[in-house]
Amino acid sequence: MPPLNYFVVESPDEVGRVAYERIAGDVLQDLDLIKVIDRLHIYVDPKVPIFVAAGLLRHMPRAIRIADFANVNRGENEIVLDIGDETYLAPLLQKLWIIYGKEHVDQPDRFTVVLPVGMAGDEDLDRLVVADPSETLYKDVIYALQYIAPEGFKVRRQYIREGKFYYVASEDTLPTDIVETMVVPLFEKMGVTL
Amino acid sequence: MTTLVPVTYKGGVYRHDEIMDLIDDLGGYIVQKHVMAQDVVLQSFVPRDDIEMIRRIAKPLAGEVVEAPLVGTEIAVVSPSLEIHHLPHISCDIAEYLRRSGAKTNMVGLARGFGKRIANLNDEERDVINEHDLAVYALGNFEECIRQKFPALRREIHVPIVVTGAPDRETLMQVIDPPVEGYVGGIGRIMHRFKRPEELGKLDELVDEVSRALDARRDALAKDPLSVFPPRLMAIIEEQIHEVSMLTHPTPVTAQMEGLRVKLPYDSYADDVRSLAVAEGVTVGDIADVTPSRMRNYILIRIKPFSETRILV
Numbered sequence: 001m002p003p004l005n006y007f008v009v010e011s012p013d014e015v016g017r018v019a020y021e022r023i024a025g026d027v028l029q030d031l032d033l034i035k036v037i038d039r040l041h042i043y044v045d046p047k048v049p050i051f052v053a054a055g056l057l058r059h060m061p062r063a064i065r066i067a068d069f070a071n072v073n074r075g076e077n078e079i080v081l082d083i084g085d086e087t088y089l090a091p092l093l094q095k096l097w098i099i100y101g102k103e104h105v106d107q108p109d110r111f112t113v114v115l116p117v118g119m120a121g122d123e124d125l126d127r128l129v130v131a132d133p134s135e136t137l138y139k140d141v142i143y144a145l146q147y148i149a150p151e152g153f154k155v156r157r158q159y160i161r162e163g164k165f166y167y168v169a170s171e172d173t174l175p176t177d178i179v180e181t182m183v184v185p186l187f188e189k190m191g192v193t194l
Numbered sequence: 195m196t197t198l199v200p201v202t203y204k205g206g207v208y209r210h211d212e213i214m215d216l217i218d219d220l221g222g223y224i225v226q227k228h229v230m231a232q233d234v235v236l237q238s239f240v241p242r243d244d245i246e247m248i249r250r251i252a253k254p255l256a257g258e259v260v261e262a263p264l265v266g267t268e269i270a271v272v273s274p275s276l277e278i279h280h281l282p283h284i285s286c287d288i289a290e291y292l293r294r295s296g297a298k299t300n301m302v303g304l305a306r307g308f309g310k311r312i313a314n315l316n317d318e319e320r321d322v323i324n325e326h327d328l329a330v331y332a333l334g335n336f337e338e339c340i341r342q343k344f345p346a347l348r349r350e351i352h353v354p355i356v357v358t359g360a361p362d363r364e365t366l367m368q369v370i371d372p373p374v375e376g377y378v379g380g381i382g383r384i385m386h387r388f389k390r391p392e393e394l395g396k397l398d399e400l401v402d403e404v405s406r407a408l409d410a411r412r413d414a415l416a417k418d419p420l421s422v423f424p425p426r427l428m429a430i431i432e433e434q435i436h437e438v439s440m441l442t443h444p445t446p447v448t449a450q451m452e453g454l455r456v457k458l459p460y461d462s463y464a465d466d467v468r469s470l471a472v473a474e475g476v477t478v479g480d481i482a483d484v485t486p487s488r489m490r491n492y493i494l495i496r497i498k499p500f501s502e503t504r505i506l507v
Contacts, residue, residue, distance in 0.1 A: 013335075013338065015360050015361050016335045016360065016366075016382075018336040019384075020335065022385070023383065023385045026384075026386050046338040047338055049310065049311075070478055143279075146279065147280070150339075151274065151275050151308040151310025151383075152274075152275060152308035152313070152339075154308075171310065171312065172310045172311070
């Protein structure tokens with residue numbers, strides 16, 4: 001596995017530790033998150049029972065704007081958007097429908113969108129934010145951890161903000177000070193403060 | 195009396211009916227027939243002395259005959275959960291591998307089987323598992339969890355059990371009390387399909403362990419034989435009740451070691467099955483219990499031993 005800068009799995013049960021190292025590797029690889037996660041520390045203890053994962057993200061992808069995947073050609077009567085990459089076409093149309101109204105957004109073929117000139121918001125069209133991959137990335141990272149955690153651990157607490165994330169899960173109710181007692185020490189081991 | 199041994203025949207579709215007729219003529223039984231595109235797999239029982247002859251006749255058809263220890267058995271692969279976000283499940287690989295050795299496997303995903311404290315088994319799951327010849331429990335990675343949850347998962351299960359888990363065989367033997375019939379260590383929760391040689395080796399070990407557990411049962415059966423050999427009763431049912439041929443199930447009649455599962459609705463067909471003549475003056479009702487199965491609305495036939503019926507067909 002992975003070119004993570006730091007990857008540690010800790011557990012009092014050695015067999016389980018090795019198994020969870022494999023599981024974490026497989027899941028991160030399957031969900032294509034190896035490039036996104038920089039450091040990851042997992043602690044599992046079935047006796048408590050507790051599963052804690054803490055880590056850092058490498059970098060957050062920036063917001064996708066129209067200029068990133070389309071050319072904006074301004075004519076006299078109309079603006080023609082020449083789409084280079086279809087990936088974000090659906091969210092783009094959604095945004096345009098809100099701004100211009102459905103009847104003013106014309107799409108003669110897959111790669112062309114025609115808009116009327118002279119409506120509000122024209123000037124900044126190139127800079128219009130169409131999608132924010134970091135939104136789904138948050139979900140993907142948390143989903144991966146949910147995936148890695150033991151199946152019976154249904155009670156959980158999760159956090160992801162400013163490049164740091166943690167995920168705590170247990171079969172029993174989590175104590176209120178779980179972050180201070182379990183999560184903060186893991187971040188300290190990675191040389192980071194939460 | 196000739197001894198029938200379980201074998202698998204693998205060959206092409208072309209002229210495979212000749213092999214089927216041959217097995218029939220030799221006094222053998224075909225328990226399951228799979229046609230997959232150009233290939234045919236026949237799970238069957240054939241007389242031991244005639245295996246060589248079948249091999250010889252199958253040779254020009256590029257067919258091969260291999261011994262398959264699990265033919266004629268129905269095995270439950272029990273997993274504490276079959277949740278979608280934990281796929282691929284190892285129970286899928288286990289079930290598939292046991293199928294290759296001839297067994298008919300059913301996956302049983304428990305509704306509340308996860309978690310060491312909260313794991314439990316409901317009455318339907320219990321009854322369904324008890325309808326099989328053997329149950330393989332595919333457990334997880336932690337010794338502690340297996341120790342705590344296994345007693346709940348095996349409660350009132352009477353069929354032989356083979357347990358798999360990540361801890362090694364010795365540890366499994368230690369944590370499971372009272373002992374079960376088989377243990378395979380080194381197979382826990384794995385998030386990929388089995389592909390490495392050591393992983394496939396574990397599956398072979400599992401097949402050995404399962405056949406060993408079933409052999410013990412077979413030995414016991416040999417001492418007090420069943421009133422009729424299940425595949426024989428299967429052939430009679432398939433011949434006499436023509437609705438069976440219209441079922442779309444892969445195995446409309448499933449052979450077990452001590453009975454059969456007939457995939458017809460119990461309410462409408464139980465009496466027909468009971469009154470079916472097996473031989474002169476002997477009906478199915480005389481030599482077997484015909485009961486409703488907990489699996490859908492199927493019929494479960496449990497053949498009684500000779501000592502009880504004094505009839506041997």
